[in-house]
Every structure is written in structure tokens, then in C-alpha cells.
Amino acid sequence: MPAKAAFFDVDGTLVRTNIVHVYAYYAMNRGSLRGIAGRTLGTALGLPVFGILDAVNRKAFNEFFYRYYSGLSEDRLVTIAEDMFEDVLKPALYEQTQDLIDEARRSGCRIVLVTGALDFTMRPLARHLGCDDVIANKMQFVGGKATGKVIPPIIEGANKANAIRAYCEREGLALNQCHGYSDSASDYAMLAVVGRPTAVNPDLRLRSLARAYNWPILDLK
Amino acid sequence: MRPLKTLQKLYDEESQVVITEKGSPPRALFYGEGFLQEDLPVGTRVIFPRPPLEGVPNVKAAIRWAINHPEGMDPLHALLKPGMRLTCVIDDISVPLPPMVTPDVRQSILEVVLELCADSGVDDVHLVIANALHRRMTEGEMKRMVGEKIFDAYYPDRYYNHDAEDPDGITELERTSHNEVVAVNRRVAESDLIVYVNINFVPMNGGHKSMGTGVTNYASLRHHHNPKTIRESDSYMEPKASALYTKNSRIGTVIDKSLKVFHIETTLNNRMFGAPTDFLAKKEEDYTEADRLKFQALRFTLSKLPRAAARKVLNAIPAPYDVTGVFAGATEPTHAKTLEQSWKQYVVPVEGQSDIVIFPIPFVSPYSVNSILNPLLVQVMGLGYFYNLNRGVPLVKKGGVLILLHPAYDEFDPVQHPSYIEFFHRLLPETRDSMKLEHKYEKEFAENPSYVHLYRKGNAYHGVHPFYMWYWGENGRQHVGKVIVAGAENNHVPALLGWDRTDTLSEAIEEARGFMGRSASISLLRIAPTVMVDVK
Numbered sequence: 001m002p003a004k005a006a007f008f009d010v011d012g013t014l015v016r017t018n019i020v021h022v023y024a025y026y027a028m029n030r031g032s033l034r035g036i037a038g039r040t041l042g043t044a045l046g047l048p049v050f051g052i053l054d055a056v057n058r059k060a061f062n063e064f065f066y067r068y069y070s071g072l073s074e075d076r077l078v079t080i081a082e083d084m085f086e087d088v089l090k091p092a093l094y095e096q097t098q099d100l101i102d103e104a105r106r107s108g109c110r111i112v113l114v115t116g117a118l119d120f121t122m123r124p125l126a127r128h129l130g131c132d133d134v135i136a137n138k139m140q141f142v143g144g145k146a147t148g149k150v151i152p153p154i155i156e157g158a159n160k161a162n163a164i165r166a167y168c169e170r171e172g173l174a175l176n177q178c179h180g181y182s183d184s185a186s187d188y189a190m191l192a193v194v195g196r197p198t199a200v201n202p203d204l205r206l207r208s209l210a211r212a213y214n215w216p217i218l219d220l221k
Numbered sequence: 222m223r224p225l226k227t228l229q230k231l232y233d234e235e236s237q238v239v240i241t242e243k244g245s246p247p248r249a250l251f252y253g254e255g256f257l258q259e260d261l262p263v264g265t266r267v268i269f270p271r272p273p274l275e276g277v278p279n280v281k282a283a284i285r286w287a288i289n290h291p292e293g294m295d296p297l298h299a300l301l302k303p304g305m306r307l308t309c310v311i312d313d314i315s316v317p318l319p320p321m322v323t324p325d326v327r328q329s330i331l332e333v334v335l336e337l338c339a340d341s342g343v344d345d346v347h348l349v350i351a352n353a354l355h356r357r358m359t360e361g362e363m364k365r366m367v368g369e370k371i372f373d374a375y376y377p378d379r380y381y382n383h384d385a386e387d388p389d390g391i392t393e394l395e396r397t398s399h400n401e402v403v404a405v406n407r408r409v410a411e412s413d414l415i416v417y418v419n420i421n422f423v424p425m426n427g428g429h430k431s432m433g434t435g436v437t438n439y440a441s442l443r444h445h446h447n448p449k450t451i452r453e454s455d456s457y458m459e460p461k462a463s464a465l466y467t468k469n470s471r472i473g474t475v476i477d478k479s480l481k482v483f484h485i486e487t488t489l490n491n492r493m494f495g496a497p498t499d500f501l502a503k504k505e506e507d508y509t510e511a512d513r514l515k516f517q518a519l520r521f522t523l524s525k526l527p528r529a530a531a532r533k534v535l536n537a538i539p540a541p542y543d544v545t546g547v548f549a550g551a552t553e554p555t556h557a558k559t560l561e562q563s564w565k566q567y568v569v570p571v572e573g574q575s576d577i578v579i580f581p582i583p584f585v586s587p588y589s590v591n592s593i594l595n596p597l598l599v600q601v602m603g604l605g606y607f608y609n610l611n612r613g614v615p616l617v618k619k620g621g622v623l624i625l626l627h628p629a630y631d632e633f634d635p636v637q638h639p640s641y642i643e644f645f646h647r648l649l650p651e652t653r654d655s656m657k658l659e660h661k662y663e664k665e666f667a668e669n670p671s672y673v674h675l676y677r678k679g680n681a682y683h684g685v686h687p688f689y690m691w692y693w694g695e696n697g698r699q700h701v702g703k704v705i706v707a708g709a710e711n712n713h714v715p716a717l718l719g720w721d722r723t724d725t726l727s728e729a730i731e732e733a734r735g736f737m738g739r740s741a742s743i744s745l746l747r748i749a750p751t752v753m754v755d756v757k
Binding site: 106109179181211 | 671673679
């Protein structure tokens with residue numbers, strides 16, 4: 001068993017999308033035609049607001065956003081996730097994403113995605129990239145229907161770091177030998193908790209943090 | 222016309238050594254991206270580079286003659302067969318320093334070789350840059366090196382950088398008698414004929430090192446790029462005194478047994494500075510009034526420019542080297558001729574070692590072309606390369622003092638040298654012990670996927686490269702008693718490197734004398750251009 005892992009954030013790190021795209025895709029693919037039209041319009045109008053909310057407070061955004069899943073059946077969500085991967089995520093993958101994953105694998109790392117997205121939306125991507133595990137948010141289901149609530153703690157910000165630490169303890173991995181990859185300063189905690197952090201296509205704040213802490217910076221194409 | 226006798230006098234070996242007297246002029250000395258003008262104590266021995274040897278009158282004719290009259294092999298045209306697979310392996314931008322005025326001699330060689338290939342029906346030709354674990358050359362640099370015509374015809378599918386981390390791109394040959402891995406670029410290994418296009422800038426280049434180091438991987442390099450080998454080398458520049466050379470030869474012998482390699486080696490003269498800065502190659506005693514004015518103007522301008530701008534200016538001045546020899550054929554006999562020509566250009570005989578030796582460090586190294594001479598590279602220039610510019614006996618006595626002239630700024634290029642930053646700021650505070658660094662951290666850096674990615678997809682040196690740079694200074698570190706960096710603009714860089722610092726050269730000399738005694742002998746190696754000492 002590998003003694004170390006590489007933890008990858010997904011949105012903006014491995015794919016060009018962010019969580020708003022995923023939300024938009026789900027919104028546009030549920031229910032009746034009329035419902036789709038209405039929701040699409042609503043989504044289009046709401047996207048700038050969501051974008052701002054996402055930038056200001058990712059945790060609040062996630063909580064707010066997942067309420068929209070309420071009432072959908074689990075198998076429906078999984079089916080949409082498969083389509084969403086083909087339509088949204090796969091075309092948005094950076095060309096060099098697979099190389100980076102393969103390089104981490106060759107160095108003896110276990111490959112783990114760490115994301116604020118819901119686990120079923122990430123499984124097709126994880127399968128495609130050859131990842132070993134996914135640390136993601138889990139939707140609460142009652143009677144096979146989504147409640148719109150996420151089982152706490154929500155994987156975001158400092159909780160990503162907690163989840164990574166817990167994962168390493170559980171799996172017997174050396175946290176200080178592990179690698180972390182993210183594009184956003186909101187993932188500072190996740191990057192700081194591993195021994196080998198790397199900024200990937202970083203935003204301005206993360207770029208300056210990476211410079212200050214001498215972390216490598218990758219510009220994935 | 223000047224009589225032959227006086228011309229010969231210019232090449233008189235002894236004239237390259239000047240003993241400073243009371244009325245001697247101050248010396249113009251490299252100091253990173255700037256210059257110092259310093260008076261040296263009376264009795265200081267100043268060793269100057271030899272004047273440039275005369276270049277061959279017609280480079281292309283010399284190349285044609287060499288490939289038609291090779292050493293220990295058939296002429297190149299006799300080795301070419303229609304339908305064969307041929308790969309030209311080319312030295313990277315680490316030589317020469319600074320890059321030469323175009324056309325680069327590599328372009329001239331390729332123009333001859335590729336034309337010959339086309340005439341012989343050899344169409345399956347690739348051009349591979351032997352960058353080993355050095356950074357990938359940029360598109361612009363690649364174009365400059367081979368010229369537009371070749372670039373347009375071959376780039377990017379048939380003209381590319383070697384990738385030491387490509388899992389499918391390397392193949393292993395049989396191991397050496399010492400069980401050393403011999404790994405070679407797959408395309409190169411699967412070629413019917415390899416033409417190695419070399420530039421010999423110092424005598425440690427060329428020969429078996431070309432293939433054994435240029436197109437291999439970490440698994441093979443680590444057999445000789447390690448502190449033990451470096452400690453066992455008395456000089457990197459003298460094959461007989463170099464364990465590095467011996468191990469490369471062992472690996473190269475296996476390569477020669479398995480693959481057909483036709484080497485084309487070239488030597489350059491010492492014409493490092495063209496018209497506006499040619500005074501830099503002169504002795505200060507020979508400066509004209511115009512030279513003095515030019516020097517002051519250059520020094521003033523560089524001192525006023527921001528460092529990055531000064532770097533840009535200096536990097537933009539190519540060197541008008543002349544080709545002094547072209548040799549071709551089998552590895553060893555070809556390289557023997559190259560070495561002979563190199564000695565002629567570089568070696569200055571001197572009488573005895575010195576207690577104190579001064580090395581002015583210029584702005585460029587093999588690993589900082591179009592980049593920054595970061596602290597590890599300053600270290601490798603002083604304790605690695607300059608210390609080793611000898612034939613087995615160093616210029617400085619055992620336990621003596623080295624004085625380096627450099628600002629020793631804490632600046633790194635995150636694009637080219639990302640792993641250097643971590644090495645310098647994370648590892649050196651823990652230990653400067655090469656053995657410990659190798660044992661504890663080398664593999665981790667070599668396999669770090671971020672550094673691997675930056676090496677493969679960006680223009681970064683391989684993750685393990687800063688270790689090699691540190692090891693490169695190992696025999697110098699083991700030999701000297703103290704290193705002082707004069708003019709260092711901060712305290713922490715010299716401290717992390719294990720050096721003393723002073724504000725000025727005079728203070729450094731005072732401190733060195735305090736360490737070695739008031740009667741300590743002093744030498745200054747006035748690099749650049751390149752100069753090697755033959756200590757008798």
C-alpha cells in the first residue's frame with residue numbers, strides 16, 4: 001500500500017469548470033419541459049449571484065445550492081451525473097490533467113479527489129482519471145429521495161484539511177509525505193496540512209501565498 | 222604587417238600571469254550583473270585567460286572535412302543508407318556561455334549533415350536536444366540554435382527536447398560491469414545511426430559524457446551524479462583526475478557497444494566579448510583611454526539599472542566565438558583531439574598554489590541562461606566550476622580561502638528553478654552535508670510529481686537538479702578552509718551556504734589574511750573568458 005497520497009481539488013484545478021456549472025447542469029436537467037424552461041431561466045438569472053456568493057462564502061453557497069436537489073431520487077441524480085460528466089466535465093478537463101495524475105501515481109501516490117461537490121457527481125470523473133478515492137460532500141437521502149441537505153461536516157475550506165488528515169490517519173498514510181493540489185486560496189488549509197503543497201492555475205491570492213511559502217506553481221494547460 | 226615573432230609573443234604562456242605592483246591599474250572584475258573596480262594588494266598574482274586562438278577559416282568546410290575523415294569510423298556518407306532511421310542528438314543551451322552569435326555552430330553542422338542525409342535517401346531523421354535533467358529549451362531558443370529553415374522543417378514533431386521522465390520514452394541497455402543502469406532515450410536507442418552534435422566549451426564536456434549524460438534519466442545519472450563520485454574527483458576538467466569521467470566512460474562504453482554513434486565535436490576559442498565589450502578580455506595594463514571610458518560607462522549603466530533589466534541587457538549580448546576545430550568519428554579518438562585543442566586555448570601554467578584565491582562570479586552559468594544566477598548557482602560557479610578549472614591540482618592550497626565576488630542576492634526563478642527554492646530554504650537550514658541530503662531527500666525531490674510535471678511540461682530544471690548543484694561544489698568544499706563572499710548584500714544567503722561575508726573585497730582579503738597569516742599568497746583568476754590553470 002502506498003505510504004502517501006496526492007489530494008486534488010477538482011474545480012479549477014483539474015477541470016476548467018467550477019461548481020456553478022454543475023449546479024446549472026442539474027437545474028437544466030430535472031423534471032418536465034416547462035420546469036426545465038423555468039429553471040433554466042431562473043438559473044441564468046441567478047448565476048451571477050451564485051458566482052458572487054461562491055466567491056464570497058463557498059460554504060454558504062454550497063448549503064444554499066444543494067437545497068435545489070431536494071426531492072430528486074438517488075438513481076436520477078446518479079444518471080444525471082453520468083451525463084454531466086460527458087457533457088460538462090470531460091470537455092473541460094485540462095489537457096495535462098491526466099499527465100499530472102499519472103506522474104503522481106508513478107511517484108507512488110494514492111490518488112484522491114477532494115472536492116466540495118457531491119460525491120455522485122465526482123464518481124464518473126474519478127473513474128475516468130483512475131483515482132483511488134473521492135472525498136466529497138454526501139447528500140442526505142430519505143426513502144430514496146434527496147432532502148437537499150448535505151451530511152455534515154460540509155467538505156470545504158478548513159474541513160477539507162480535516163478530512164485529509166482523517167483520511168491519512170484511517171489509511172495509514174504519512175501526511176507530511178502527501179501532496180496537495182488546488183487552484184484557490186480558499187483551499188489554503190488543505191494545502192497547508194499536507195507536506196507537499198502545490199498551487200495549480202492559482203488565483204491571485206493563492207499565487208502570492210505560494211510565492212511566499214515557496215510552493216511550486218503549475219500552470220496546467 | 223606585424224612580424225611573426227611579436228605575434229607569437231602575444232601567445233606567450235607566461236604573459237597571462239601578472240604580478241600586481243605598486244603602480245598596477247585597478248582590475249575590472251565581474252560581480253554578478255555588475256562590475257567592481259578593485260585595487261589588489263601588491264604581490265597578488267592575476268591570471269588572465271589566453272587570447273583567442275585563430276578560428277578555422279571556413280566552418281562548413283571544416284565540418285565536411287571532419288565527417289569525411291573521421292577518427293576510428295567510416296566517413297559519415299558511407300554510414301548512410303536509404304530508409305535508415307537516424308537521430309541527431311544536440312548539446313543544449315547550457316553551452317556555450319553566453320550563447321554564440323548566430324549561426325550557432327550546431328546549425329552549421331546540422332545543415333551539412335541533413336543535406337547529406339537528404340542526398341543519401343535518409344528521410345527518417347529526428348533532432349533530439351540532449352538536455353538530460355536540464356530545463357527544456359523554449360521554442361525561441363530552439364529556433365535560434367538551429368536556424369529558421371531547420372526549425373520550420375522539423376519542429377515540433379521531429380525536433381524536440383529529450384524527456385527523461387517519459388515512461389515510454391526511455392529504454393535500458395545492458396548494465397555496466399559495475400551494475401550501473403545504462404538508460405537511453407528510446408528514439409535514440411532505436412536508431413540505426415546517431416550523430417552527436419557537440420559544442421565543447423570546457424574539457425568536461427563531450428566524449429562519453431555526451432550520450433551517457435545527455436539522453437538518459439535519473440536512474441542512470443545517479444550512479445555518477447553523487448557526492449561520493451564528486452569527492453573522488455580531483456578535477457572535473459582533467460579526465461585522468463575525474464571519477465565522474467571514469468564512470469561516464471564505463472557507461473559510454475556500453476552505449477558504444479550497443480549503438481552506432483558518430484560524434485561531431487567542435488571547439489571554440491576565447492572570443493567571448495564582441496566589439497562594444499571586447500575590452501573585458503584585455504589586461505587592464507593594455508586598456509586604451511577608450512577602453513577605460515567604455516568600462517566606466519558600462520559599470521555606471523549596469524549599476525543604475527534594476528537588476529532584472531541589467532540581466533536582460535547582459536543576456537542579450539551574444540558571444541562572437543570562432544570555431545577552432547571540428548573533429549568527428551568514434552567517441553574516444555574524437556574526444557582526444559577535442560581535449561588537445563581545448564588545452565591549447567584554456568590552459569595557463571602557473572607556479573605553485575596560493576593561500577587565498579579570488580574568483581569574480583559573472584552573471585551567467587550553464588544553468589541560468591535567460592534566468593537568474595540564484596545562490597545555489599553562485600555556489601556551483603565558485604566551488605564547482607571555477608575551483609575545478611585545473612588539471613588535478615587546485616589553484617588554492619588545502620585549507621586555504623576562496624573569495625567570491627557576488628551580491629549573493631536571495632533571488633530565484635520560479636519558472637526555471639522551482640525545486641531550488643525548496644532545497645535552499647527548506648533543506649539547507651537543516652544540513653549542508655551532501656551525504657545526508659542525498660540519503661534523506663534526493664529521491665523525494667526527484668520523484669515529486671509537481672517538479673516532474675514542471676520539468677516535462679514547463680521549462681523547469683528537474684526536481685533533483687539542485688542536489689547535483691550542491692554536490693558539484695563538494696570537492697571544493699572538502700578542500701578549502703573558508704569561503705568569503707565579498708560584496709554580499711545580505712547576511713542570510715552566505716550563512717545558509719556556510720560562508721562568511723564582507724562588504725568589500727579589501728575586507729575579504731583582510732579576513733582571509735587573518736585566517737591564513739599576513740604573508741599569505743593571493744591569486745585572482747580573471748574569468749571570463751574561460752581560463753584553466755596548470756599548477757606546477
